[in-house]
Amino acid sequence: MIQVDETDLTILNLLYGGFDDASIARRLGLGHRTVQRRVQRLMDSLEAKGRVALGARAQELGLLPPP
Template sequence: MSTSVEADELERCILDLLHEGLDDAAIARRLGVGHRTVQRRVRGLMERWQVVGRVALGARAQEFGLLKRSDRAA
């Protein structure tokens, strides 16, 4: 399996907000980008990291060390 671990700044922000439980529309509002931009970036990450679904995407981001530390992890 050959996957690129890289994620740009917008993708990292999207991943962090997904991890916080926000939906695409809320993420778009928070970041000041379009709803479709968020959808396209999430889909692109899933394709690049060869995962199906947002839970798997979050797990892969965690595995790659791309998520900010959160107080939610107790």
């Protein structure tokens, strides 16, 4: 089972909205590197090879709304 917490969902939504890691970090009050690590963990967990694939996979799983 894929574990995604509220912060992960917020990060996914912000990525989907076109924000980069630095912008996400500022919005959430997290470190830039922390956001990078969380995005990488999400890509690993959702078996996505990149950010675009991460968004598509998150939509497939119902974690993001359809386009």
